[in-house]
Amino acid sequence: MTRQVVEDGSGRFAANPHDHESCVSDALARAEELCQQRGVRLTDLRRQVLALIWSGHRPLGAYDILTKLADERGGKAQPPTVYRALEFLQEQGLVHRVQSLNAFVGCNLPEENHRGQLLLCRSCGEAAELVDGACFEALERRAAEAGFKVESFVVELSGLCPACRTDGDEKGHA
Amino acid sequence: MTRQVVEDGSGRFAANPHDHESCVSDALARAEELCQQRGVRLTDLRRQVLALIWSGHRPLGAYDILTKLADERGGKAQPPTVYRALEFLQEQGLVHRVQSLNAFVGCNLPEENHRGQLLLCRSCGEAAELVDGACFEALERRAAEAGFKVESFVVELSGLCPACRTDGDEKGHA
DNA sequence: CCTGGAATGCAATAGTATATCAATGCACCA
DNA sequence: TGGTGCATTGATATACTATTGCATTCCAGG
DSSP states (O other): OOOOOOOOBOOOOOOOOOOHHHHHHHHHHHHHHHHHHHTOOOOOOHHHHHHHHHHSSSOHHHHOOOOOOHHHTOOOOOOOHHHHHHHHHHHHTTTEEEEEEEEEEEEEESOOOHHHEEEEETTTOOEEEEOOOHHHHHHHHHHHHOEEEEEEEEEEEEEOOOOHHHHHHHHHHH | OOOOOOOSBOOOOOSSOOOEEEEEEHHHHHHHHHHHHOOOOHHHHHHHHHHHHSSSSSOOOOOHHHHHHHHHTOOOOOOHHHHHHHHHHHHSSSSETTTTEEEEEEEEEOOOOOOEEEEETTOOOOEEOOOOOOHHHHHHHHHHHOOOOOEEEEEEEEEHHHHHHHHHHHHHHH
């Protein structure tokens, strides 16, 4: 079984032309499996929200999701519906909250209870995930020296993804 | 000139009993000097907001600041007033925005255009700042390998500060 | 069945942030 | 001195983000 993984913790961005449908179905399949294993319920609603989040590789706001959800259902959905689904998905590690954008993005590594570093392109809005344990360990050690006990990390890097950087260069040479 | 520095980039938390007045006046004096040097205007309003932020070592929400500001002025202040002041103070490196709390905290190292790592105590709400260039360099290098150009960092660690950790232990032994 | 907890629906409201335009202040220069 | 132009502040409205509380439905286990 060869699986096309476009976000794998290497910080690689989804190449623009990729088989995105398999991206989505893949994420959903793994979510299904994971929830099964954990004995939690991936309900229709939660699956639907997860699918919406995976509709692209850029973080979506809760109200973006809300709108799309309402569309798919014929015009009715309330904020708590979305926020509750998001809460569940976060608990299961299936999505990350992006603090600096007030938005949510799918996570491709839900199995590991990792703390991801996010790379956020300020130009195209796409996100990629980096996993570097060494960085966290260093931070944790440094915090411990100050007597601080770390419980959760937020690491978000904003900048330009490879594609947008190139575009910018070209424009710059005009 | 010996100056009492309670936040110095070491991640040390302000000891509960410290001369906080000198903390505030110190921060204000340096802000004054810095703005002078840079040829930007630290107006009354901005100074007032900065002082409010420095009224403690825990991040304040914009609307907390707004309320206090209104108090000090006799009942009138609007959100944009506060947000504009905050924007200025951020640009000058005098305050940091805390993304994971939607709040703002004073920065004691405005001279260096550093990207601080914040330690946030979930119990008492106090914040301390860590400055570890190595961590940023590592992240930057890692991102660069993926072709990503980092422009700004958000690193926020939530957990328990030394004091609250001790309290927790004591309670735990009950 | 039927029952108890989880999940969802629904209405209201709380909390955070920005857009827009008018009025004022201040540095600079003629 | 007085004007000119830009930065700053005031004021109103509105957009965007998130939560509370309670009613209803669903569903696994007894």
